[in-house]
Amino acid sequence: MDRRVIGVETEFGITHAGGTHRGLPPDEVARYLFRPVLRWGRSSNVFIPNASRLYLDVGSHPEYATAECDDLLDLIASDRAGELIMHDLAQRAEAAMAQDGFDGSVYLLKNNVDSQGNSYGSHENYLIPRTTHFRRLSTILLPFLVTRQIMVGAGRLVPATDESDPHYAFSQRADHMWEGISSATTRSRPIINTRDEPHSDAAVHRRLHVIVGDSNMSETTSLLRYGATDLVLRMVESGVPVGDFELENPISAIRHISHDITGQAAVKIRNGGEQTAVDIQARLLDRARRFVRENGAHHERVEQIFELWERTLQAVASGQHAPIERDIDWAIKKRLLTDVAERGSLPMGHPKLEQLDMAYHDVHPTRGVFNLLAAHGRASTQLQPERIQRAIVDPPATTRAALRGRFLSTARAMGAEHTVDWVHHKLVDRPLDALMLKDPLSAEDPRLDTLLGRLGERVATLSEQTLDQRRAQEVPLALSERYKLGHPQELAEPPLI
Amino acid sequence: MSTQPQKRPQGGNDDGAAPEAAATAGANAQAQKRAGELDSLLDEIDSVLESNAEEFVKGFVQKGGE
Structure with missing residues (x-):
């Protein structure tokens, strides 16, 4: 499809800290958070004037689903607007809680895992033609999604376990995927969810529901995430040969890749042999470039996406991450954690570093660590602040x-x-x-x-x-x-x- | 930034080395400036984080989502 509708649903983590007493539990904070929503729409599940959906999801997660977007920057603007909407609600919740005698700060974190390993998602929706051959789709898309984390993962400081020392991983979500493809979401999280609710003419379209992604803070990383996925889908839909990277075991592969920040982890291909995530992504990039040479670019950001894609693969392959330290979430965060650890001589699993890993995803414009880095030029952006403000309404x-x-x-x-x-x-x-x-x-x-x-x-x-x-x-x-x-x-x- | 020829720390009278030394001094000054900027950024981040990191991390517990 040349014009494709894309949307993203984000579940936010919520916490209350810094008061004289222990913070309120998340469900109570969420109730405060949604008070203005309830008053406005008599429900905690509403469509709002910018046509997006705002709701309290399973497990009291505040969730924001962007409206249908057919332009990548509209999509990123709507997603960023969701962060500011949550921030506005958080400020009001904090004030209301203070009136009731609960001091402290409300935190909305756009990440995907809490300190006990509970996970919540960032779900992408791509409109695809009903005629798309599903077997072809999954054989191409699954290896792409399993290896995509080395480019668009949000990064995570993984705490020590019985089996491993604390270490830095590409992805927040990789450890929480249990199946390649299925219709379940909470019970056994699949990478691609087949729940077929097209929200459109089911004879013409299907909604591809991808639940493997990390929530991104960086607009640049987001551009690469949605842009590269859309390009791969275009190739799937067109029927061109894309190569065979079908993985023997996608779930063990996704974890194996995530936990090896050197990018050297090799995974088994069903037809024999082993490849690294960089190998697979490099071949997909090569195919995508050829496809665009032959069929033309369908929007004006295609070259920028190719450049980012290639630069990121080179950085991972060489272990020299400096060229992507302003553009790619996991690398931006890794740079920060390294700087802080070096300055304070902190060991890898230090609570301060775990706190920073979380605070990176704080949506607060002047307290959130990603936002602070961006304000100091240490993280790139793609959108003018005015555009994000407009996307709120x-x-x-x-x-x-x-x-x-x-x-x-x-x-x-x-x-x-x-x-x-x-x-x-x-x-x-x-x-x-x-x-x-x-x-x-x-x-x-x-x-x-x-x-x-x-x-x-x-x-x-x-x-x-x-x-x-x-x-x-x-x-x-x-x-x-x-x-x-x-x-x-x-x-x-x-x-x- | 000084453009005066500077002496190499270990002496040496080769004129050709002077610009190189000046460049090194410039790079050092640059690096120092960057380190200073990083320091103040990290201080700023420190000042906005909850002071008890361990408590913050342990207190951040959600129910599973999706």
């Missing part, structure tokens, strides 16, 4: 998300009871007019205008609020009202007679 303009955003904000402004999800748009008073939008790539539909027209002629008096006007509203910015209803007199005078 604006739906992506080029997909179905634009329609969802308009529907829910208009219904709210008109005071009309409504329900909305990825596909359905319903005014409670007009159940027969419920609208299903099954094409996630379409940002226009006259039926939506008709439906909104049913809300009465005052719809014509709605005016869009500026970002400043929305900031001035009391609710969190992400929940601010997009439209303001005009005075009835603003309607044109009805014709006489």
Whole structure:
């Protein structure tokens, strides 16, 4: 597909620390966190004006799912907006908790593992044609996903166990994957989840659900993650030969690779022989470059993605990580941990280093360690801060998300009871007019205008609020009202007679 | 940055060595500046982290997700 819808769902870790007493447990903090959401939407599972979904998931994890994006930078902006939305909620929770006598700070961590080894995810969704041959998809995509961690892993300081000393690994999630492909998520986490909820026309599309990824802090790493995966999917869909790297045991391979930061770990290929993650990725990169030479680039970041891909593989292969220390999450974090360990002569498993590993993922703009590194030029970015601010309130303009955003904000402004999800748009008073939008790539539909027209002629008096006007509203910015209803007199005078 | 020719620490009268020594001094100054910047960044990070690292880490326990 040249135009593909991509979305990412992020579960955040939540904790309360630094008060006079022991912090509140995560489920209680999450309840404080979602108070403004509950007040706004009478539910802790809502679609918000930027068309994304905000909810409390299994295990009290605050979760944010980006709206449908067909542009990589829109996707990264929406994902980053999710961090700021969580931060806004965290600040409000902290204040509300303080009023109730619980001092201390609320932390929202965009990572994937807690201190006891519980894991929570970063799930990617890629729209693929229903015609994609699933066996071909899995034989190419699984080895790609198993080895992708050396480029886009978030890095983790693995504490000492009975079998191993504390050490640094590429990935947060690798140890928590139990199957190659299956339909389960919590019971036995598979790398590719086959749960088939396309949220679109099931005869045309399928939603590929990838749950193996680490949550990324770096926009640059994110670009490589989604960009390279999309390129591999394009090759799968086109039917070109991509090579055979099917792994004998994907689950042992993903762990083996993660725990060898030298990149020398070799994994068994089903058809014989052993290869390293760099070998496999280098061949995929080579194929992707050839594919783009022959078929053309489908967006303007393709060359940048190839350059990052190649540079990262070279850094891993050579063990010289300096060239990627501003761009790739695991390397940015590793540099920091090394600097701190050297300065304080700290051993590898020191609690201070474990704390830094977590604090790297703190979404707080001036306390989160990744954000501090970026502010000091030690981590690269791809987006202007203004674009991320806009993504807190604006739906992506080029997909179905634009329609969802308009529907829910208009219904709210008109005071009309409504329900909305990825596909359905319903005014409670007009159940027969419920609208299903099954094409996630379409940002226009006259039926939506008709439906909104049913809300009465005052719809014509709605005016869009500026970002400043929305900031001035009391609710969190992400929940601010997009439209303001005009005075009835603003309607044109009805014709006489 | 000084552009004055500088003497090699171990003496030596080869003029050709002077720019090299100056370059080394420049690089050292650069490295020192970078080390200073890193120090102040690490201090800043230190100042925002919860002071009891062990307690913070142990207290960060979630239920499994997904």
